[in-house]
Amino acid sequence: MLKDLFKETIWSLSANKVRSGLTILGIVIGIASVIALVAIGQGAKNSIEKNIEAIGSNLIMVSPGSQRIGGISQGGGSAESLTVEDANAIKNEIENIKAVAPTATKRSQITAKGNNTNTQVIGTTEDYLIVRNVSIDLGSFFNDQQLKSSAKVAVIGPTTRDDLFGTEADPIGQTIRINKMDFMVIGMTVAKGGSGFSNQDDVVYVPLTTAQHYLTGNEHINAINIAATDQNSMVVVQEQITTLLMARHKISDSADADFNIMNQNDIIATATSIASTFTILLSSIAGISLLVGGIGIMNMMLTTVTERTREIGLRKAVGIRKIYINLQFLAEAVVLTFLGGFLGIILGWIMSLIVTRFISTLTTSISLTSIILAFSVSAGVGIIFGFYPARRAANLSPIEALRYE
Template sequence: MLLDLLKETLWSLTGNKIRSSLTMLGIVIGIASVIAMVAIGQGAQNSIAKSIESIGSNLIIIMPGAARGSGISQGRGSAETLTMEDVNAISTQVSDISAVAPEVSRRYQITAGGNNTNTQVVGTLPAYTEVRNVQIDLGSFLNAQQVQTSSKVAVLGATARDDLFGANANPIGQAIRVNGVGFTVIGVTVLKGGAGFNNPDDYVYVPISTDQHYLAGNNFVSDISAAATSPDTIAAAQQEVTDLLLTRHKITDPTQADFNILNQADIISTASSVTSTFTTLLASIAGISLLVGGIGIMNMMLTTVTERTREIGLRKAVGVRRIYINMQFLAEAVVLTFLGGIIGIILGWLMSMLASHFLNMTTQVSVSAILLAFGVSAGIGIIFGFYPARRAAALSPIEALRYE
């Protein structure tokens, strides 16, 4: 019995190769496009999330307010209101902050041997690595003693190293000159992957004391980065820092504060609203491909059944019981959708591999996309393959035989 069923199914599918392959094509395209689409979307989302994480974890950034002279604002961050004393106060008095790293940053011309470049020089503390997620590739980062003694040592960003010493060179122990002052290179950071004007890979890090003494010539800091103890304490930490600085700067009206505070949650929420729009867009494209694929399957199955109603009538007339006819058509629909589904999954996976390989995109094939695409296509295939056949099998054999 079961053997007969299998044989009839296989015979029917292989006997009509074009019909079978066209039906399968709809399923394959539907599933493959959804999988590839979602894989590309998820990959993009992940890479956005990763690049946000790379700027630091639970980060709070404190920037000075605008400098005003004769009623002319020079823009936010231009005032020199933040000092090392503020930094010390934050690190000792705010309990929700785990690390504080002040920055004195400015662009300088840097030379090393015959090469030179113009890049951002950041004077900071050892805590910078923790606050800003900086990792060391070669050598070491600044240590407390070097800050204490205002040592003329520098850590290069990966891009800055490439510009000054050539790609992947080991510059440890080499001398560079920043604005005419000689420094010794003690480390190189790991490439973060960024681009543009504020590329974190194109920085040169020096001890903050050295920077203030030899380069900036004053005691102010450009901004302060602080890491909250956890994502949940970011808001509380931000409030505490605000209160502390208002008190220290003797300001009673918060709207008149001479500093601005920005936290990573704000950045993340902006970015996540972008990514959620992106996800919605991709999901709707995927949904449309699934719908189109589904309509393809539906069409093929319905045409097939119309054509096969006479065959069903004949089978009934020669005495095949209705249940066997139903089972055969169900088996055919199941085999077609599963075969098409498997090919579709492989194809979709290959497409996302190719996309990541040739278009240089991160892709991630997600199980839920596979299940959804497969479920919808299989559902459509089985319903539209089986239901009309079932109806035809319920007809009297004569009606089915005469069906046009």
């Protein structure tokens, strides 16, 4: 009996290849697009989070506020309100701080051996290594002595090394020219990854005093990076810094503050919410594909109802019991949706792999939820619309079914 049912199902599906093929195609497209799109969204979210974590841990950043000239804002960071003394005060007067690194940053043209590149030159202190999770790969970072004496030494990122000296070259002891002055390369950082504007490997570090004397030409700093000792103390530390800086800058109303303070959790939260929005967008597109696929399945199943109703009438007339007719049509719907679902999962998986292969910064991540969701929706639609009309037809009297137009 079961063998007959199985054979009849397979035969019926293969005798109507176009019909079966189109139904499977609808399912495959629906499922594959859901899986691939959700995998891309998830991958984007993961890579954003990874990039942010690479910045450092328990990080609080203070940057100058917007300068107001006659009531007109000049934009964030335009004020020259932060000084090294502010940084020292934070370090000395506030508890639960691991390290404080003031930075004075300037984009400069850098040349070496006829190669040149335009990159970020960051003047900072030794604490920067702790605050921003930077490690040294070759040579060493500058020390206190070099900071005090405004030594013309530089530590470069691996991308900058590649641009100036070529990959695999040893940059230690080489000379680079920044702003028409010679600097000696004394170290290179470990690659952190990241890309575009936030590439933390395309960078040149020099002592803060050196940057102030030779590059920015003033005593101001662009930012103070603070690492709190742990996650729990971050809120308190952030409040204390705000109070301290307002007192030092003689500001009584926090709305008038000439600096901005931000912690890493805020950045992560913002970026995660952007990534989530992105995932929702992709999921909606995927959902629409699934809907379209579902309608396709429904159409295929319903347009064949006329022909199939007569077939059911004939089967009943020649004496096949209702239960076997129902079972056969159910089995057909199950085989179609499972075959389509299986192919759809494979195709979605391949599409995700292709995206990972060709977009180096994005590692897609296939989620089990999307597989289960896509599969069950299409299986549900397929089985309901494949089985329900057949069941109705099998309940008709054979004469009515045979006459069905």
